[in-house]
Amino acid sequence: MARPTIADIAQRAGVSTGAVSLALNGRPGVSDATRARIREVADAMNWRPHSAARALGGARADAVGLVVARPARTIGVEPFFGQLTAGLQAGLSRNSVALHLMVVEDTAAEIEVYRRWVSERRVDGVVVVDLQVRDPRIGALEELAVPAVVLGGRGRRGGPSRLSRVWADDREAMLSLVDYLAALGHRRIAHLAGLPAFQHTQRRMRALRDSAKRLGLIGAVSVPTDFSDAQGAAATRTLLSRPERPTAIIYDSDVMAVAGLGVAAEMGVQVPRELSVVSFDDSVLTRIVHPSVTALSRDTFALGEQVARVLLDAVNDPDVVRELRTATPRLTVRESTAPPLGSGH
Amino acid sequence: MARPTIADIAQRAGVSTGAVSLALNGRPGVSDATRARIREVADAMNWRPHSAARALGGARADAVGLVVARPARTIGVEPFFGQLTAGLQAGLSRNSVALHLMVVEDTAAEIEVYRRWVSERRVDGVVVVDLQVRDPRIGALEELAVPAVVLGGRGRRGGPSRLSRVWADDREAMLSLVDYLAALGHRRIAHLAGLPAFQHTQRRMRALRDSAKRLGLIGAVSVPTDFSDAQGAAATRTLLSRPERPTAIIYDSDVMAVAGLGVAAEMGVQVPRELSVVSFDDSVLTRIVHPSVTALSRDTFALGEQVARVLLDAVNDPDVVRELRTATPRLTVRESTAPPLGSGH
Known part of the structure; x- marks a missing residue:
């Protein structure tokens, strides 16, 4: 027989899974009689707790x-x-x-x-x-x-x-972002991505590619970075030095977005007149800089x-x-x- | 006899305090013979480890x-x-x-x-x-x-x-700050302090008072806050609404200084022409805002x-x-x- 689950025990004992959990974890919330019955059923089914910690019979580490x-x-x-x-x-x-x-x-x-x-x-x-x-x-x-x-x-x-x-x-968030920039009229959109080894970086890059295809954006490009303000600044400098520079840049982090703002100022590229800047992360940084940065917000x-x-x-x-x-x-x-x-x- | 120290044991055993520490804490770095001799001396002197953890004979918590x-x-x-x-x-x-x-x-x-x-x-x-x-x-x-x-x-x-x-x-840091502002010609200097229950807040407030007395600054004042950007902004608004407003404000944190900059912009008070702003903490915040903020720096x-x-x-x-x-x-x-x-x- 497969290892019994808490649901199996609950069914056999005729109680809720919550009661089984409380009883087997020694937490208050069930009567002594119920606790005893549940333990009996669990023993009969040869139930053993999952975690290595509790398998060793110890107390919680808290x-x-x-x-x-x-x-x-x-x-x-x-x-x-x-x-x-x-x-x-x-x-x-x-x-x-x-x-x-x-x-x-x-x-x-x-x-x-x-x-x-x-x-x-x-x-x-x-x-x-x-x-x-x-x-x-x-x-x-x-x-x-x-x-x-x-x-x-x-x-x-x-x-x-x-x-x-x-x-x-993340995919839906990126799609909404690109839709917004495209609605404003942007066609050459760059994306300063994070580390490509991260799953969320891959999902965002894929979403940009899919959006670009759907909306017919020819100049959409993702540039991977290590998330540092240094690489965010360097990649921005490279993008803004191109003859056909992007009109909008999406940054995977607020720190990179703010670094990018600094590079735009340094190169005399006006934000937002000549370049729109968007951050994938929102924080106190994006709110306090001038110009303040459009960002995806979450708590x-x-x-x-x-x-x-x-x-x-x-x-x-x-x-x-x-x-x-x-x-x-x-x-x-x-x-x-x-x-x-x-x-x- | 008083509880023997590691130094007492080292002297009696004729070894360094470092060797005693290694031996009694069961760490490598001393020979078995030395370790044995040190333990013998420690036992003879009735030495017991300090910490409750080790008094209970346990291993490290790491x-x-x-x-x-x-x-x-x-x-x-x-x-x-x-x-x-x-x-x-x-x-x-x-x-x-x-x-x-x-x-x-x-x-x-x-x-x-x-x-x-x-x-x-x-x-x-x-x-x-x-x-x-x-x-x-x-x-x-x-x-x-x-x-x-x-x-x-x-x-x-x-x-x-x-x-x-x-x-x-902190005292010396505050004195150097006030000296600098006074050298620039400021007389009405305000200090947006942190929580008065903190020792460092008290030291900074005292240093400002002492500086003011020494330099004959009549308008120097410390205003306590809870360190939040909200209270930093509110206190700045109050100070800048006074008929005789300060010409310089020292903020106990970078977050409050940046909030203060925002209030100055909102009230049309030009920084630094009409108001000098200084932060007691330095960080990425003070470097990236416009105007960037003069600050006390440390790593x-x-x-x-x-x-x-x-x-x-x-x-x-x-x-x-x-x-x-x-x-x-x-x-x-x-x-x-x-x-x-x-x-x-």
Whole structure:
């Protein structure tokens, strides 16, 4: 017989799955009699908890892990990441759960940290960020059987995963952005993308290509970068030095967009008269610069809180695998976008 | 006899304090023979390790704690805090130590978390930020005998503390700032301060008062705020609405300075012609706005790394109490400061 699920136990015991979860995790909320019956049924079905931590019979770590494989100096700079972890901390702290943070060199080191944390019971679950194309962390975490939430990952087509997912529709967001610029009259649209190894970068690049085909934009192009303001500035300089320069640039991050604004000023290219600038991330940066930057807005802090909630659900009941689609980021139009020169608008 | 220190043991055993620390903490770097002799001497002197964690005979947690008693939403906004924790993480991660983070409501809840973490051996040490006037956390941590580093705290005059400290000279920084503005010809200088409960706020306010007296500035005034851009903007509006408005404003944070710039633009007050703006914190914000903001600069990421190093030293040898004075922030002059109108400069 396959490993019984909480649903199997609930059915056999004639109670809700919530009651089974409370009973088997030693949480209050069910009567002693019900708890005893549920445990009996679970034992009879040879039920064993999912997580390595609880398989070892230990108490909770009361912490969830977040490992970041990025250069540490960039972590404090990006408003998106700051807001996300702040929301995560808020959601966890309300439940007296700490966030266990580590910065590593690369994905291999990240997987090593997961193994160590799980075997030493340092964490009850983990949050996975910066999802890559064919990400080796997914298989490793499924093998470790530790509750996990993948941020930005749609479920795989190949079948259900054992990891929960929280994602927003980057494709739809990019399509709405290109539609807006095309409606203003832009034809030569450039996209300063992030790292091509990231799934969301690939999705945005594909969405731009599809849009360009549909709308007949001949000059649409995606340029990959490492997300740094330095590469954002350099790529902007290259694009604006072309004889046929773009009339609009979409930046994958607010930091790159602001760096691009600086390059436009340096080269005497007027925003928005000669160049429209759009940022895929919104933050205090895009609001306070002059001209302020049109951006896709979402509540990143609230996103962090949502991730915390999904992860705590998975920790409380390892049989729960949730896929939460968050609101698609919406366009906030500010001073940096306008019809292109000579468009007749 | 008083509790023997590592220095006492080193003297009796005829070895360095470093060797004693390695031997008693079970770290490599001393020969087996030396380790055995040191342990023998330590036992004879009835030596017991400092920290509650090790007194319980356990292994390391390989994590250090940071509890933040601020509204979670503000944590992701402030560049200073983002850079500091990024540097902290970098310094810790290099030593395979995680940062254990929690956000709480107030100082009482913060002390509760320390007690729990120490008793449950979740952390090997803690970092204390946002040092207050007569801070109750200091006594609580000394009592818990957990290795700790206090950021921003000069040693107390009353005698040596058992907690390590990392601090910069805020007073000297404020004096240099006021000297510069006075040299430009400013007499009516306002200071938008942070929370008066913080020690560094008090030191900066006192430095402004002392400067004003010395330089004969009649209109110098400090206005306390909660560090938010909202209060920074509101207080700027009040100051600029006065018949005798200040010709220069010093902001305790970059976020408030940028908010103040926005209010000046909204009220038609030209920066720097009619108003000079200075920020006590430097970051990407002050560099990218127009006009760019004159600010006190320091490498906050490096400060985080220094705090990590001092804390790891204290974890490795609980008898080590360090007081590290970091470089005084230096003035970076940008576009937001000039002599006041009609000053004859």
